[in-house]
Amino acid sequence: MPRSSFAGSLSTPKVDVVIDTGNPFFNLTVDGFLKIGTVAATRVAAEETYHIVKSGSLKHQNFEHSLKKMCKEGAYWGTVAGVYVGMEYGMERIRGTRDWKNAMLGGVLTGAIISVASKGKGDKIVTDAITGGAIATAAEFLNYLT
Amino acid sequence: MPRSSFAGSLSTPKVDVVIDTGNPFFNLTVDGFLKIGTVAATRVAAEETYHIVKSGSLKHQNFEHSLKKMCKEGAYWGTVAGVYVGMEYGMERIRGTRDWKNAMLGGVLTGAIISVASKGKGDKIVTDAITGGAIATAAEFLNYLT
Known part of the structure; x- marks a missing residue:
């Protein structure tokens, strides 16, 4: 059971989901x-x-624009992180070990998946996969x- | 004494620096x-x-171009990572605790420093600092x- 716990400001209120x-x-x-979605929304x-x-x-218009941007970026970062965490977990199950290669392979898969999902084609998918692997490593x- | 140890290919040779x-x-x-410089160079x-x-x-020309790009990207990622690791360590010394806020503050400082170093101005420095903090968190x- 995952416990998403983090503190959001300097006065440290706790949010547990x-x-x-x-x-x-x-x-x-x-x-x-x-x-990670929350981190991205907080950034915006x-x-x-x-x-x-x-x-x-x-x-009022600015406020609405900000809120929309928070949701959009939060959902994007959150999706990338969710896919990555799932992939890394999958790698651990398949390879049976915990090391940095899980992170690399998870990152490669995540990069490829996100690239395909955002309509990347051909070379772009490969380079996104490589970049994903590098960032995760x-x-x-x-x-x-x- | 830091031991930079990593394995670079599937046949797992070890490099210790x-x-x-x-x-x-x-x-x-x-x-x-x-x-991190090595990771970036490997990505290229x-x-x-x-x-x-x-x-x-x-x-031959392509090879020379690739080598130059490896050095350039390796040095850039390496610098960012070096500044970040140093900042996070500094935060730990100043705040006296180890938690995610060290990462956030380290990221904010790193974002600001890299932004200033790459001739960012005004708003750009602030948004780079915020983005740095978000990525580190x-x-x-x-x-x-x-």
Whole structure:
């Protein structure tokens, strides 16, 4: 059962979301979607807040635009993360080990899937897959460093 | 003393690079630079190899171009990673705790520094800082998931 727990501001309120789909693969995917989606939505919120503070005016139209952008980016990042987490879990099950190669292969598959889903063609799918693998490997290495 | 250890192909040769600068801050930075720089260079190598295999011809000029691109991208990713790892370590020392907020603050600082270094101005620096923080937070969360 995944527990999505994170703290959203400097005064540290806690948000706990617990969803059990009854399948470890989907649990991980849902958890990844929720967590990373929230991070992306928060990023947009922070950026839009900066622009509002800077321009000094809050228009209704801007607010609606910001909200839409939060949902859109949140859903996109969340989907990428969900697919990646699911793929990495799948790799672990197939290969039977936990190491950085799971991250790499998961990233390659995720890159290819997202590329196909966003109507990438031919070369673009391959280069997206390679880039996905590289980003996942880099994130995995950073993880051991810090 | 950082030990940069990774396996580079499916037959798993091991490369160990050990550099001790005598300072834990610089050790981490150098380690981050080497590891992530290598990942980025490998990504370019894989992409270029795909293009060569596809076009079916290997020209001397292409090879030189690929090597230059590997060095350039490797140095760029490596620098970003080195700055980030150093910043996160600094955050840990300043805040005295290890949690995801170190990653977020480290990412924000790294985004701002890289933005200034690549001649970003005004708004660009702020949005790069926000994006840096979001990416670092997302990577940190993924780390707990998988």
